[in-house]
Amino acid sequence: MADIDQHAARPLTAAWAKRAQGWLLPLAVLLIWETVVAQQWVSAHLLPPPSELAHTLLELTRSGALLAHIGVSVARVLAGFAIGAALAVALGAAVGLSPRVEALIDPSFQALRAIPSLAWVPLLLLWLGIDEAPKLTLIAIGAFFPVYLNLVAGIHNVDRKWVEVGRVHGLRTGALIGRVFLPAALPHVLTGLRGGLSLAWMFLVAAELMAATRGLGYLLTDGRETGRADLVLVAIGVLAVLGALSDSLLRLLETRWLAWRDVALTQEAQP
Numbered sequence: 001m002a003d004i005d006q007h008a009a010r011p012l013t014a015a016w017a018k019r020a021q022g023w024l025l026p027l028a029v030l031l032i033w034e035t036v037v038a039q040q041w042v043s044a045h046l047l048p049p050p051s052e053l054a055h056t057l058l059e060l061t062r063s064g065a066l067l068a069h070i071g072v073s074v075a076r077v078l079a080g081f082a083i084g085a086a087l088a089v090a091l092g093a094a095v096g097l098s099p100r101v102e103a104l105i106d107p108s109f110q111a112l113r114a115i116p117s118l119a120w121v122p123l124l125l126l127w128l129g130i131d132e133a134p135k136l137t138l139i140a141i142g143a144f145f146p147v148y149l150n151l152v153a154g155i156h157n158v159d160r161k162w163v164e165v166g167r168v169h170g171l172r173t174g175a176l177i178g179r180v181f182l183p184a185a186l187p188h189v190l191t192g193l194r195g196g197l198s199l200a201w202m203f204l205v206a207a208e209l210m211a212a213t214r215g216l217g218y219l220l221t222d223g224r225e226t227g228r229a230d231l232v233l234v235a236i237g238v239l240a241v242l243g244a245l246s247d248s249l250l251r252l253l254e255t256r257w258l259a260w261r262d263v264a265l266t267q268e269a270q271p
Contacts, residue, residue, distance in 0.1 A: 048230040056230040072214040073204055080139025081200040088147035096155030113145045117206045125210060135207035142203030146195030154188025155181055190254045194247055201243045
């Protein structure tokens with residue numbers, strides 16, 4: 001029995017050891033950062049040490065301001081991401097499944113994709129004002145293109161043999177889409193969702209530059225205008241943590257939904 005327990009504990013120990021390796025580089029950077037500032041090689045005003053950032057983070061947390069900013073930003077990202085991803089799935093499926101639709105609208109989407117995020121800001125302000133609408137629209141634009149591109153690529157890469165097998169078994173167009181095309185394109189869709197969520201966080205900062213009074217983007221602006229580098233760095237750090245947590249959630253869903261794949265390297269088998 002003891003041998004069985006030890007054998008079962010080994011994969012768990014290996015998994016924790018692998019995760020711990022990911023903390024080595026951040027901890028080393030923080031240690032070097034603290035040392036450099038303590039030795040006055042860099043001005044603490046321009047680059048506050050991690051100990052000062054921890055104090056600022058604690059103050060913002062105690063006052064409730066940080067949680068309020070996080071709540072507003074998370075709500076904006078989730079809403080904008082949901083809108084952009086839903087439109088991307090609908091239009092991506094239409095483009096991927098219909099050569100006529102692809103010839104009609106895909107060239108326009110490719111041109112729109114090349115427009116930088118900040119270029120949308122003045123136009124959205126003119127059209128939608130300074131309320132939530134332009135912010136959500138900008139985030140939705142950021143989330144749209146990764147999902148759209150990956151879904152179209154996933155549908156285009158469906159093996160022709162699978163389609164032929166489905167037709168042999170009498171699947172009509174609707175059933176063929178639901179039972180062949182979409183499941184086969186699911187890995188691409190999930191990759192697109194991860195990329196879209198990542199861009200949604202990036203576009204959030206640009207969105208909250210548009211006359212925002214709350215949110216992590218506003219905290220960045222407030223730190224810049226008041227000359228407080230600690231606020232700027234804390235906001236950047238919180239954005240990084242939130243982005244990593246949301247990506248980890250999608251990775252977990254990806255692992256569960258794609259458990260049927262027989263791939264050469266899995267997360268456990270990778271060196």
